[in-house]
Amino acid sequence: MIKKFDKKDEESGSGSNPFQHLEKSAVLQEARIFNETPINPRRCLHILTKIIYLLNQGEHFGTMEATEAFFAMTRLFQSNDQTLRRMCYLTIKEMANISEDVIIVTSSLTKDMTGKEDVYRGPAIRALCRITDTTMLQAIERYMKQAIVDKVPSVSSSALVSSLHMVKMSYDVVKRWVNEAQEAASSDNIMVQYHALGLLYHLRKNDRLAVSKMLNKFTKSGLKSPFAYCMLIRIASKLLEETEAGHDSPLFDFIESCLRNKHEMVVYEAASAIVHMPNCTARELAPAVSVLQLFCSSPKAALRYAAVRTLNKVAMKHPSAVTACNLDLENLITDSNRSIATLAITTLLKTGSESSVDRLMKQISSFVSEISDEFKVVVVQAISALCQKYPRKHSVMMNFLSNMLRDDGGFEYKRAIVDCIISIIEENPESKETGLAHLCEFIEDCEHTVLATKILHLLGKEGPRTPSPSKYIRFIFNRVVLESEAVRAAAVSALAKFGAQNDDLLPSVLVLMQRCMMDSDDEVRDRATFYMNVLQQKQKALNAAYIFNGENTHCAPSLNLRALVELTRLSVSSVPLANTPITEQKTEFAPVATSKLPEKPGPTRQDIYQEQLAAIPEFQGLGSLFKTSEAVQLTEAETEYVVRCVKHTFARHMVFQFDCTNTLNDQLLQKVMVQMEPSEAYEVLHYVPAANLPYSQPGSCYSLVRLPEDDPTAVSCTFSCTLKYLVKDCDPNTGEPDDDGYDDEYVLEDLEVTVADHIQKVLKPNFAAAWDEVGDDFEKEETFALASVRTLDEAVGNIISFLGMQPCERSDKVPENKNSHILFLAGVFRGGHDVLVRSRLALADGVTMQVTVRSSDETVVDIILASVG
């Protein structure tokens, strides 16, 4: 037993902790002995240990007391006791962010870092770099460079790792040490090699060519360090992904060759990298899968875990590739590590046959209560996948899921189960009633508001169409009595849907609604009043507009509040005068309601843009922002100037926002703008240039374009774009520009405006009702042959992205092995006209498509058909 503390600090009894009842103030008091001469190394050491122990326990030190202790500690540098000195370094690091003026130890640390005592040098470098900022770093730059190439591994490693930490803060300084790092990379020491490689990569990662050269060099010369190999594999797979190089590339060969490395760590890294690559074929996966199979029988739990976790990933995409491992996986079901057992079972569920499902499910239920929530979610996901594969097994699964739903568990777990049940209901109509019954039971005792509202929404959607809708009413109304505001509001909306679709239930729903109108919460009351008024009209079109497709209950009840109150006010006053034609009312408030729909809670991307644009005087008076499209790159990724364009559509105008980045550190750009030449009758009204564009700081310039008014069908247009600017050369280090500059320009790629930029996505939860509501006043139909498209999936994807509309009724998913499909799309055209598209697709040599478009405006119908043609 080592006894080194003073007698008085030593406590007897094995259960005691000498640090247990430490008082911060007492320890700081004791720290005064640092000032005594001669220094007593043992006692000082013990006090420093106590201070670090307190910091480690999370004790808070005030700036004053920390600074005082820190200054007292600096005196201990006079002692030559090794351990004491090392503890001083640690104290410096721990206090670097708490104490003031820590830089006073710079010279002591610099002395130790360059001194003769090797045991001091590494730790001194690490401590020094913790307290150094960019300006001071230049003062010690010379020493750092020397340290990186030092022949003592601990010194070199410390310098490399500290440099890596400082890249974030002082990239430009550390960048100059690249040659030294390069030299260190050829060191014999495995850790030095690893650290040098890591630093080199961080300095070069934005330069793909340099990364590629570096990989080439190291993969050829070979490294000794398994850690460095892992890093190389990661860099290589990242580069493969970015360059989208095929799997015949030498990088892929390198990764594959690592499967034969003698270190398990490297073999596993390589296998995992191959598994995570997109578009791997079964043949390319095979060698990776077979090494993982070997690992499954390893005595090391971590290796078995890693292997089965990775195999589980493979099974998601290529279940057949893993079938060969089924026997090994079966052995892991009884593994003492429950995580491994769970992963093994879920993998087997993905790869196994229909007949083994019952047996595996039984095995899972035997230990599901022992595993962590994370793994329960994994199990649920596996079950969900299984249900899609073997729809006939849904009754077994549903039972299992309902049992899981009754157990304890966190939100993520419950949500996964609810999502899984919902997807089963949607896929298998015959499971709908059992599923809804389980969910009803769940919301009786559900603490998660989000889940309760989600289920209520589902009940409202699916319940009325079941054979006996009345049995759900009780469950829903119970929520109105017992729950929080958000749930009550959702329950009211669900009730309204029952009333709207089932005439025989309507009277009782109205009675219940009446009670909800007395609710203590505004939102609930408003909804009840509103639905009450709509339902009393007994008009299908009103029901369709305001109850089925009116709002998005489970998403954010409060967000719709304002729109809803407005509607209520309007409808209460105007609806009773039902003589006014319904179509007119609809055009009056439909945009108010629908334009709110695609929004999510909190400020969206579009809201942020709207705010930014509103701040620019030239863009005032454009009205509200209708749609912001995804950014389009107008340059290659690695050019001098990087420009991307975001298109903002307003009622009669478009604003093009060009986000520009200048990647040349010796240039300052001024008066930057993008000149646009339209191909159609579009008219450029204004350019708003970016005043300054310094190196690597993104700036935006804008162009305002008027859409052609005399020809509303001209929705698509091509602009040729040129970046124009004034160049001033500047010093790359200080960024100080010359006084004189010259004009220059840079040709960008063409910018396309398409029909999708004019349409905002809108989800209609009940497409048929929306379809009837819009009516066939302006319906047009045309048939097209898509010769170049070979699958229905591809055709559906193309249509959706081309029109930029929202697929409804899950019609974006084409069931397998079908040769015809109907796609439903909904959107709002610029100006606020609803557009609905029904597209029937048939597969025979190429795809034949019959498109039917309905809208409240004839021009819009023409535009859509013209653009599809």
Added chain:
Amino acid sequence: MDTEPSLYTVKAVLILDNDGERLYAKYYDDTYPSVKEQKAFEKNIFSKTHRTDSEIALLEGLTVVYKSNIDLFFYVVGSSHENELMLMAVLNCLFDSLSQMLRKNVERRALLENMEGLFLAVDEIVDGGVILESDPQQVVHRVALRGEDVPYSEQTVTQVMKTKLKWS
């Protein structure tokens, strides 16, 4: 894998006693920024691992490798994308280094009496989340705790020479 290749491997190194109390905890990033969140995480880890001796677990979206000995629990935490064997290398290095420094006496009392050794050892194994050294021999040499608790002045010249030679 969608994560940037990086040397930042370790998110935390923890040592708890058999009541789940923190003896040592070092967090290297902001996954758990406050002491309160850290303690909650440690409590969760301990409750999930102290009864089983199964080496590895996935908790709160993080990979945790662990090892227990008598009345001590050692944990190394990393991202769920991290190579589990790398984390294992850190854990093994920490355990073996302490085992040597404590003369195979890896238990709570011995550890508490050598806290400065523990602090220095972890400092040599992981620096700011980067694995600095994975060889326990090297770690023990670099920590260089005075062997038999003999001050340098009392060591013989040969002893000093021996230790010096190991470093060069």
